[in-house]
Amino acid sequence: xxxxxxxxxxxxxxxxxxxxxxxxxxxxxxxxxxxxxxxxxxxxxxxxxxxxxxxxxxxxxxxxxxxxxxxxxxxxxxxxxxxxxxxxxxxxxxxxxxxxxxxxxxxxxxxxxxxxxxxxxxxxxxxxxxxxxxxxxxxxxxxxxxxxxxxxxxxxxxxxxxxxxxxxxxxxxxxxxxxxxxxxxxxxxxxxxxxxxxxx
Numbered sequence: 759x760x761x762x763x764x765x766x767x768x769x770x771x772x773x774x775x776x777x778x779x780x781x782x783x784x785x786x787x788x789x790x791x792x793x794x795x796x797x798x799x800x801x802x803x804x805x806x807x808x809x810x811x812x813x814x815x816x817x818x819x820x821x822x823x824x825x826x827x828x829x830x831x832x833x834x835x836x837x838x839x840x841x842x843x844x845x846x847x848x849x850x851x852x853x854x855x856x857x858x859x860x861x862x863x864x865x866x867x868x869x870x871x872x873x874x875x876x877x878x879x880x881x882x883x884x885x886x887x888x889x890x891x892x893x894x895x896x897x898x899x900x901x902x903x904x905x906x907x908x909x910x911x912x913x914x915x916x917x918x919x920x921x922x923x924x925x926x927x928x929x930x931x932x933x934x935x936x937x938x939x940x941x942x943x944x945x946x947x948x949x950x951x952x953x954x955x956x957x958x
Contacts, residue, residue: 764836764950767792767801771817773809773842777935781943795826803836803950806843808897808933811868814842815857824859831861836926836950838943844922844929845900852903862924863906870901870918870931882932884913884921887941894920894932901931926952 763786768778770791782789790801798804804827806814818824831837837859839847846858850865871878877898881891892913902919905911913921913930920931921942926949934942 763787764802764947765790765800766947766950767797767804769804769806769814769843771809771814773807773814774840774933774935775807777933778805778807778840778943781935781940782947785940785944785947787947795821795823798823798826798830798835801835803838803946804830805946806837806839806846807935808841808843811842811845811851811858812856815846818846818859819857824857827859828861831859831927834926836928836946836952837861838928838930838946838949840930840933840935841897841899844902844931847927847929848902850904862922862927862929863909864902864922864924864929865904866900867903868900869898871896871899880915880932882913882915882920884941886912887945892934892941893937893939894930894934895936896920896932899931902929926950 765788767790770793779789847862848864848866849860852867879895882894884892909924911919922929
């Protein structure tokens with residue numbers, strides 16, 4: 759059965775790697791920790807977890823992983839960025855020219871809710887994931903400041919977009935991996951599965 763499931767990689771450079779791995783294991787999905795460019799070739803979907811965006815951007819560039827991720831995304835690999843990962847996916851970062859992947863036609867503002875002490879939890883209404891509220895943990899979270907025509911806003915908090923989708927790219931300003939709710943990851947696994955099925 760596992761052979762029919764998409765293989766999900768978790769970028770293992772910094773951040774809440776183990777938490778994402780744990781959720782994917784609960785879903786019964788094969789998981790790979792990704793530290794090198796060649797390992798990106800072996801996955802159907804890649805999760806970019808929270809962390810420090812400037813540091814991770816430099817590491818991706820130094821290892822040539824940014825080029826590989828962009829190419830694999832063009833080939834159909836699904837990508838899911840949480841918190842810092844959302845920043846890395848954005849084409850526009852307010853007040854910064856830092857390295858980014860630029861895979862989504864969105865603008866973001868870093869640390870939009872304040873510092874670590876301003877972290878909070880909220881229940882989000884996300885119709886794409888059902889009628890039950892989705893718990894979300896915001897830790898030094900960014901917000902989405904603008905979206906392109908092809909971007910779908912799938913969740914808002916206080917009128918501000920905090921989760922978006924464009925093609926096979928998914929981004930969340932919060933940390934779904936820090937809750938017991940697996941629906942966000944299940945949605946991403948389904949996105950990655952579409953590519954695996956398309957390849958036959």
